Amino acid sequence: MATEHREILHGVAASGAIASSLEAAPLAVVVDLVRTGRARTRPELTAVSGLSRKVVTQRVDQACEIGLLREGGLAPSGGGRHARVLEFDPDAGRVFGVLIGASELRVAVAALDGRPLATSQEDWTVDSGPEATMQRVHAHIDALAVRHAATRPWGIGVGVPGPVDFPEGRLIAPPIMPGWDGFSVRAWLRERVDAPVWVDNDVNLMAVGEWVHGVGPRTEDMLFLKVGTGIGSAVISRGRLLRGQRGAAGDIGHIRVSDDPTAVCRCGEVGCLEAVAGGWSLIVEATQRASESPTLLDALRERGRISLGDVGAASRAGDPVAREMLGERAAALGEVTASLVNFANPGQLVVGGGVLRAGEELVGRIEDVVRRRSTKIASEHLVVRPASLDQQEGVTGAALLAVENLLSPIALARWVEDASPLGHAAALQRFAPAFA
Ligand SMILES: [Zn+2]
Known part of the structure; x- marks a missing residue:
């Protein structure tokens, strides 16, 4: 994902908070710079991050060991020796993107670049109410998780066809969703799946999906x-x-x-x-x-x-x-x-x-x-x-919502030393409002 994408879903994060967490976590800096395309080699990392060459070398080794980064081919020479290209590994973890439409449900298991690996869909009317709808969503997640080795997802992004209080993950007086007013999609899923959950309006997520991958x-x-x-x-x-x-x-x-x-x-x-x-x-x-x-x-x-x-x-x-x-x-x-x-x-x-x-x-x-x-x-x-993603733009955007909240520098700094965000769901969840 290119540089300019990274802040789209966070909105205005507190830049002071980011700066201090960056100082505290050179590993997060290294992973973030490579993932967002701002540095592709060790010499570039040294130049862009301001970290010493030794620290960069150590942190890159560590990131490769835990599977977040991997070595690619040789970068074109800038005069000196060829440097090895580094890549973020989108297969290091899995997220789910969920889109609850007015007349259909769609759930995707996705890589960490937000691209769906597999999707399931069913015709469903959202006025069936929150409990019945969420049970269908959960069933789709479970089925995809088993088929695609994603039983421990890193996060879940959910789009709903109504106004969402974004920091709370809660619907506010949705005009076409009887029974959903005040319902927390996040709380419902968090009781059943051990992963952080972020909720947004469906159209916002469709826009993000098209913007990034259209x-x-x-x-x-x-x-x-x-x-x-x-x-x-x-x-x-x-x-x-x-x-x-x-x-x-x-x-x-x-x-x-x-x-x-x-x-x-x-x-x-x-x-x-x-x-x-x-x-x-x-x-x-x-x-x-x-x-x-x-x-x-x-x-x-x-x-x-x-x-x-x-x-x-x-x-x-x-x-x-x-x-x-x-x-x-x-x-x-x-x-x-x-x-x-x-x-x-x-x-x-x-x-x-x-x-x-x-x-x-x-x-x-x-x-x-x-x-x-x-x-x-x-x-x-x-x-x-x-739209160009064959009706997948919503689940793609939902997956990206989870990805960007998991991998933003400030979130990364929280879990990267443990190699994965598993076990940090509650903390990452509490964190989410900071990005809203
Ligand atoms: Zn109306």
Whole structure:
């Protein structure tokens, strides 16, 4: 993972605290500099860290012995002798990334670079309540742990489709999650799994997954628009996730965009963006209007329900009803997104979420509106693209949330002398709010 990634998930950590822990733990410094790509050889480590050559040599040996670093090939010569390249070993430990969506669960076991090694998924509605949902999550974790030798995970990152008090790992009045208000995902998992748990809003984690491992150009500023069952956004500004005071930043699903009294939202209000343009509103309208469209009617008769994929296929085949419904949604999404583009001036706009199953043409239509409705300076060099990780961006971001909290210099300094964070779960957990 490159240098600029490392602080994204921590937010503003107390720099004084980091500095003192760095002094106390040269081993943590060495591992951190190699992992974040700021030093790749022993001479570079000596130059960047300010540690003596002897200390660097000793600590690198120690880090290789405990399996966090490994020797790679020879670095290109800078005039003197070739130096051996050092690498962080992403297989030194395993983490889990969990994404609880409004209508599906996804769990991944991942390496320490956040890349999923294996994923399991099931259709699941989050309004089944916290206890039943968390039991399913736990079952997925257990099954993956056994199959992929990860029965002692280093940490777990969890994304949920509602506002999260990030320091507490607790949901706050989630509009579409009845029974979840005040529920602590962290406390529930910590009672059952001996690993630290970090919880964040699902859209934040999708943004982080795309930002770190997506196909897009490297930009310091990114806007992620999630159009799933619900709608949300996340902003990465100057390489940092914008969380706001309590973690609610980016929650755009319930912005009022229409006076239509029939656009009743799941939150109880009328005219929310989600009620006008969310995935569930598309399914509801497509079902109601199926009689106007032979293609949609066929789908409804064949399977008893219409999916997002059916609407996309109908639209691509030129079905006027499907095209109209997607066009209306693109217009509403584009208007709000254009305002966000003017506000945040991102370098790239990434559109993800389950509605992409209706086809990526929706992204093009949103882009048209955004380009028309945002200022020239904000849109001129804006890159607009669909999410690129095949619906894995959320679990990837969740895994990265755990990784970055485990391997930040300040966390590393706490456990690195013991070779692994196992047994430090409670301490690392208490630590987490320091990064929020
Ligand atoms: Zn609403």
